Amino acid sequence: MSEIYGKIAEAIYNGEEDEAKKLAQEVIDTGVDPETAIKQGGIAGLDKLGEDYEQLIVFLPELMMAADAMKAFIGILKPYLAADSDSMPGTVVIGCAKGDLHDIGKDLVGTQLAVNGFNVIDLGVDVSPNQFVDTAKSNKADIIAISSLLTTSAYYMEEMVNNLTEDGMRDDFKVLVGGGPINAGFAKDIGADGYARTAFGGVEVCKKLVKMDKVDEVVVGE
Ligand code: B12
Structure with missing residues (x-):
């Protein structure tokens, strides 16, 4: 094998x-x-x-x-690709952080979420913090999922979380982050709600996040 x-x-x-x-x-x-x-x-x-x-x-x-x-x-x-049995629907806006064109991992996360019953809105690559928030707002999304493989782009994840807070919308969406240079510590530092190392782990975290009203500790997946 x-x-x-x-x-x-x-x-x-x-x-x-x-x-x-x-x-x-x-x-x-x-x-x-x-x-x-x-x-x-x-x-x-x-x-x-x-x-x-x-x-x-x-x-x-x-x-x-x-x-x-x-x-x-x-x-x-x-x-x-197989779905897990305990599918939990919700809407996820996903994309690669501003400046980042690495979309293979992001595509895998999006595909796994769709296979598991989530409504996935894929904004593609090089997505600005405002684009994420505007799309999430107009689609009443549950989760914003951002992928970054470049240390330079990861910065924009933090900017988006800060924008949400400044605009009084931080509790409207859960924020999930992932990609090569990202880890659970970084997710915590920037005030994200979830982190997973793999696409498959990302689905597990999304399933948990849609069930939660408020996130006190970053939810970490495989
Ligand atoms: C293929 C590749 C490219 C392709 C991308 C094509 C495409 N359509 O994606 C091209 C040729 C365009 C490219 C360009 C560049 N690249 Co490149 N690239 C890679 C490479 C070899 C593989 C990336 C990949 O697809 N891996 C496979 C996928 C499946 O893995 P993944 O994306 O990490 O995703 C997994 C997890 O991270 C997670 N995940 C990913 N996103 C998310 C999101 C969420 C929410 C969750 C929960 C999980 C999650 O799930 C996935 C699988 O389970 C990596 C090396 C590496 N090992 O990562 C370098 C790498 C990422 N590239 C790098 C660099 C430097 C560049 C360039 C700057 C090179 C240059 N001089 O121009 C440009 C930048 C372009 C840009 N603006 O984005 C560096 C980044 C260094 C850094 N940390 O900043 C790396 C690490 C190479 C290296 N070792 O130096 N690259």
Whole structure:
């Protein structure tokens, strides 16, 4: 079984879109769990690429090709992602923080939420704090979920929470944050309500947050 994860990681690392699509089909045909294939195959390949990028072994074009391969891979597996039984509906406005174009993780969170019965409004990438708040207001959303993979963009998560507080709207929406440089401590420091390390954990946190009137401690997921 682990052999296919290795092949997936390699195809994603090398930006081989056709091979990634072929392997996604193999995952489905052979009954491999798609979530595990995404985590142990695709994400593992991207993580290795990120490390090699830092070491100047690979460069931006390789990251771009790998991202395309990963998107194609996830696209095929999307319909096969399973829902948990205790779905809890609610509306989530999701997007990447201002300045951030990394949308693979954000897409995974959005897909998992949708699979689990949430109404997901996806604002895409490079979303300003005001765009998040305006959309959440006009759609009476329960949760604003922000993804950031860049330390420079993570700053805008804090700005959005501060804007909500200054405008007297802090209790109107729960704020969930996630992405590479984000952790539970950061979520607490900026006054967010929830943090999860993974997309799958993000769903668990959203389920908890929609049931809560007030959040005293940051809700942390897997
Ligand atoms: C692919 C990639 C790109 C692609 C992105 C394409 C796309 N459409 O997404 C491209 C080529 C565009 C790119 C560009 C850049 N990148 Co880049 N990129 C990556 C890479 C290799 C993989 C990211 C990825 O998709 N991972 C897989 C997904 C599934 O993981 P994830 O996003 O972390 O999401 C998971 C969790 O974090 C969580 N999650 C994510 N969001 C959320 C949100 C919520 C609410 C929750 C609960 C959970 C959650 O769930 C997901 C899975 O379970 C990373 C390295 C790495 N390992 O992260 C570098 C990396 C993020 N990039 C980096 C850099 C520096 C850049 C550039 C500045 C490079 C440049 N010189 O131009 C630009 C910036 C562009 C911009 N303005 O955003 C750095 C960031 C350093 C930092 N901390 O600031 C990294 C870490 C590489 C490195 N090691 O140096 N990149």
